[in-house]
Amino acid sequence: MKLNQTLFALLFFVVTGSVNANSASDFVIDDIKIEGLQRVALGAALTYMPVKVGDTMNGFRIAQVIKSLYSSTHFESIKVLRDGDTLVVQVKERPTISNIIFEGNDDIKDEQLQESLDGSNIRIGEPLDRTVLTGLESGLKDFYYSVGKYNADVTAIVTPLPRNRVDLKFLFEEGEAAKIAQINIVGNEIFSDAELLEGFELGFDPAWWDIMAETRYQKQTLEGDMETLRSYYLDRGYLQFRVNSTQVSMTPDKEGIYVAINVTEGEQYNVSEVEVTGELLGHGDTIRALLPLRGDTLYNQALVTYTEEFISKYLGRFGYAYPTVTTIPDINDEDNTVKLTMRVDPGKRIYVRRINFVGNDITKDEVLRREVTQMEGSFLSNQALEVSKANISRRLNFVDEVEFETVRIPGEEDKVDVEFSMKEQPSGSFNAGIGFGDRTGLSLQAGVSQDNFLGSGKQVGFNVNTNRYQKQAAITYNDPYFTIDGISLGGTLSYSELDAGDFGLVQYNTKTYRIGGTFGFPINEYNRLRFGVTYENEELAQRNTYEQTQRFYDLFIDPNDPDAPIKYDSFVLSAAWIRSTLNRGLFPTAGSNQTLSLSATTPNSDANYYKAEFNTRFYFPLSNDQRWSLLTRLRVGYGNGYGDINGKDQFLPFTQNFTAGGAGTLRGFENNTVGPRAIQRTTGTLTDPNGDPVGYGPLSDSLFVTERSIGGNAIAIGGVELIVPTPFIGEEYDTQVRSSIFLDVGTVWDTEFVYDDYKDLSLDSLSEECLLDFADPGLYRASYGLSVQWLSPMGPMVFSFSRALKEQSGDEVKFFSFNIGQTF
Template identity: 70%
Template sequence: MKCKKLIFAAILLACSCVLWPQTSWSQSANDFVVEDIRVEGLQRVALGAALTYLPVQRGDTLNQFRVSQLIRSLYSSTHFERVEIFRDGNVLVVKVSERPTISNIVFEGNDDIKDEQLQESLDNSNIRIGEPLDRTVITSIENGLKDFFYSIGKYNADVTAIVTPLPRNRVDVKLLFEEGDAAKIRQINIVGNQIFEDEELFKQMELKFNTPWWDFLSETRYQQQTLSGDMETIESYYKDRGYLQFAIESTQVSMSPEKDGIYVTMNVKEGEIYEVSDVELAGDLLGFEDFISTILPIRTGQIYNQATVTYTEEFISNYLGRFGYAYPTVTTIPDINEEEKTVKLTLSVDPGKRIYVRRIAFKGNTITSDDVLRQNVVQMEGSWLANQSLETSKAQLSRLTYMEEVEFETIRLPNEDDKVDVEFTVKEQPAGSFNAGIGYGDATKLSLQAGIQQDNFLGTGKRVGVSLNTVSYQRSAQITYLDPYFTIDGISLGGSIGYSEFDGASFNVIDFNTKRWSVGGNLGYPINEVNRISFGLTYSNVELQRDNTRYVQTARFYDQFLNPNDPDAAIEYDSFLASVSWTRNTLNRGLFPTAGSTQRASFSVTTPNSDVNYFKFVADTKWYFPLTRNQRWSVLARLRLGYGNGYGDKNGVEQILPFTDNFTAGGADTLRGFENNTVGPRGVVRQSSVIATTPNGVPIFQNPENDQIALSQRSLGGNAMALGGLELIVPTPFVDEEFDNSVRTSIFTDVGNVWDTEFNYDLYRTLNLVSSSDELLDYSDWKLYRASAGVSVQWISPMGPMVFSFSRALKERPGDDARFFTFNIGSTF
């Protein structure tokens, strides 16, 4: 670029008007001593700034050579479009015409190149709003953009730069694009192949031709870069199958006269299959020769495989990188035996110097403090550089829910061949969720909700949550807190306090009311980078009103606290719930992962001194399997199991799991396609008719065999749960790849059930139902599963995660509430 500017300055110098009035001075016929300097034509550039570019001062002798220097210096400042030099007596007069200032830049007609990419290209050429316009660069930009269009097969494309003058020496710059249609590949010919048929090789190529109408995803337009990649793919295809001497000898690309069709011909030489006769290690392996030799991926007697050779080189490099040798050189030297069709491979290893980390820095974190990020970095300053530690650090940072992207770079220090700086570049994303709303429904009446959870409170990495909820059937408030970096060893400390009131009658489900206070704390201990164990203890006080409807499932729980003197009195019980949980996390990201897995198992049990004695076990696992290299296509498999029950007895009644702690299913986090918490056992009411009354007023009931039963409209939940599903994660239509970490689309199928292992179906199956539209099911049967399928779109919005699900129930049971469309805000992913 500098060379171009000098050439342009020389041309302008030759064209400049240099006027020298006829006069005489003692030095020579053309020399004179400058008594004063006058600069004319300045508008935007200050006089003082212009004088700094003049290599002449008062008292200097000016000659033709110094004039050339003066003009060259002014043009090199990039401020001036024209320069003229005059002499007025012994006064040097410099007349300039400043370059116009760019007022606006407009792109029109560009489809294949985004405005942001174009502006970045212009920035590299110093073409930006507010800067002076260098007209000499415009032509090179036009030609460069035309070359780009030619490389993607648009040979009729044209780019025109229009510069429109404006008042006050300003200009508008418009880049007008006429892209035209891309040339289609009419035919691809492969000449010289005998081992593999054309169709087999065409399958390996990204470029296609003669595709059926329905295969609209195939790439049929010619792109030079894609063709180069296909040639490398075909070469790898052969060499991975032993054809060591394979080569593409020539490639011809021809165009139709209309420039809309491309014909590609590749001439190949296949050669023969080679076998590995021997593998040797050479160079300095730092004493690891025996170990590396034992686990080398490539072995003697195998068919030559180029991919295995490359992997072997990377394996040795990565292994040495664990011990601080971050820049080893591993070269495979083949010794080919043409007669026996074998090859001896010598792996030459130069480990280089052991590299140490001088400093670790972070870039891109505007909210999260460096100390929080440093807590997740296992690579230490002052120690040797270990690639495994860097990758582990990147993985741990990526799993933070408030990190969208994490990358790292090792920067070699000048004059320090054994030291580097490590710089982590992070991109943050919304670190919490907010939910608020107002609504009205037949069952809920007026409802108000408000809640906020911040996973990165004030950039400290601490999780703080506050939620308030009030509907006709429930009012609740909860505060949660978690400090994942309570100690430098990674021990976490958390706690919560909450209060809720629930009115079952208002919800038209079960006639009971509860008031619950709870407070608890937990400690977490890291086992290693991916495993963690936590311990917790929660105290709860529950006041539960009597169930006047007498559901058979809830009556059994109430009977534990039966007061013969006041059978309808409310009950109150305290409990201390101790818990232990184990988590394992190898996901590549905290939100919207595409690879890795996560497992969690927890066991909780009330202490023997509690008023209710029960236990619960929950296990949850998710596995992500990427289907493509860029991981835009992945498969998610998930499974969740749960079981709870009571232990011991109270007042001679065997204890069971309180129905207020039952498992429920239905909704975005469990079974999409069903209304929230509606899947599972229904409440069963057994009704007996009075056929007579004794003289003392004691009712006489009919034979129990003639009793009737009624079912609740909503599920009571159960003490056992099994939920699972499969999801195909696909690129979101009409959304650019750069937004994959904030928008996700998946095609899913969910299956599962909630059941009650304590329900005795034989006691009720022969009884008549009060409503002929109801149907009694065996609520203890785990095989009464539900299933659904559909499409889900998830978005990390500024208010928190949003989930839109369109689903259809594939398997439902009587009484289920199936929903085609569901929407959630602030849900947990």
């Protein structure tokens, strides 16, 4: 178009340029006039003129003027004329785009369309080049054709406006996408069409229940399916498999697509030998010993690729970040074998100049840097970088996502910068709200907590919580890096009141004051030890008399005031071993976590007891994207008293008993109701045959077994949980929503309970089935169901739908439970 306009202008100048007799002759420019300017300033237009006053004008210079002015993109048409010795340039400016409108586009978002137009300089405020509109229409139609919409049409409509402006409207008629009527594979004899098509994303004639099946033709998806087909054969030894052609044809009504794939399967090959050559930097024996690929095996392309990556990653541990591993096949068609020669070029050893952090708007660099094992100035180690990434994800709960990349330094062949980019998530909260749970009832919460105080990584909190059964206030502090070596220091000051009856336990009230401190130090990347000391003052009041609690009360009761609350002081020493290889702190999908904790009161405490507990969780990813994962978990614990008071053996305080039921332990059962039940024993008056009282005695003993649990000094709980993608929720929300199918199994028992002391006593009708041998760990419970956890704006929410598989007499089961505003 521009060439035609240039030729026209030249012809116009020669034929009609001027009535002057010397119009076809060269002349010296005495003045320059540009006519028709509206938006473009005269000075700006003159800057594009390759001639000036005093220059000699000729045919060559005319072509230069026209070409230069068109290159400015401001003008739609240009005429060059001569008026005496004055050079006259008449221009028509391109109209300015006042507005861009998209109408009828459902498959393409406005933002995507605008990005495409930006590449052609079509945007509001810019001059409109009409010559590119036809190309844009064709390009958009090609996009629709690639997704099977062969009836689609795109029309650009230009509407003139005053002051040389235009509205630009793109009208889309998308139509319906053509569906795949059939996919045929021609030339396959070893594998059936059904076997080969099973791995395709594209499909046809899906089952009625398969609502997620993709039956619309898409060119890019078909190309991906071709790679899947090649991999299917190459991974099964068919080294010379070929896709000869792919034909896509359309029905006359443009609503159906037929796909025909012509293949040559070839023969199946075995690997006769694997040879590793090149510069192996003294690690040749180790690489060959650990090589995943071996001779005398069926050829597998996926294994070949994995072996190349294995060698590259192994060399990357020693600073050779960009090695090249090339596999050369030597095919022997006589015996259908192939010798694989893997040539290794490690390249230069790479050193780290600087480590940078991006995206940490709140967290200080030093908080992140102390989790990084890759050192500046040392050689680059991909193993150290992966460990550093895992440390940041696992240890810093206020970091949601973290990735790293190496950036080559211009002019430096052996140096790189490492850049960690991350996305932070809220690390603290100010609570002033209400929550509701099916067991806890209405709860009021207020407090402040911060896991990343002022970006320092320190944890500071002040919380006040109250609900139907508990009131609690606590101040907490923890510095995970009190020293540069990773020694942590923390402390807690708290007060709480508990009404155990409303908590699902037997009736008693407690008031507890607690102050303590902890410190810990790392053993290595995954293991840590923690020690602590805590002073506790506890008061028990409003107690009912139960067999399992009375033995503890008897140690501290005041004979002169048996109904008064009992108080006792304890100094608790604790130690814990923590091991974690989880891939992230919140909603992990891979790795494991183990915790072994031991605690005991000092001999100078009023109550002498000890407790031991072991918790473990294993996450096994079931898919490459780790959206499917299997969780197995186990918790076991035991506690008891030691020593005696006035000749009476000490017991584990029943306030320290293990309990189960509800979220976190055994779903499908009411909170804290699983385990030994409290027993009340009464002694009646003995009478003679005439009914006259003769005294008291054990023959008149009777028992009442409550519906409430007292807990036990031993616990064993386990479970299996299949973590699945939450339906209708995208992958980007996996750190906020988690769905799982679970099986919970567990039991709580009392090793100090003696069943023989009670089995022969009289029971009321309600207690006959509830008196069990509470010392028997075989009295287990089990449940299964579905759980959804959501970190909502108002706080964590847990929804569980469950059924009891195994229950004991008197158990309280429930199908649905939820909690709002409580941690889980």
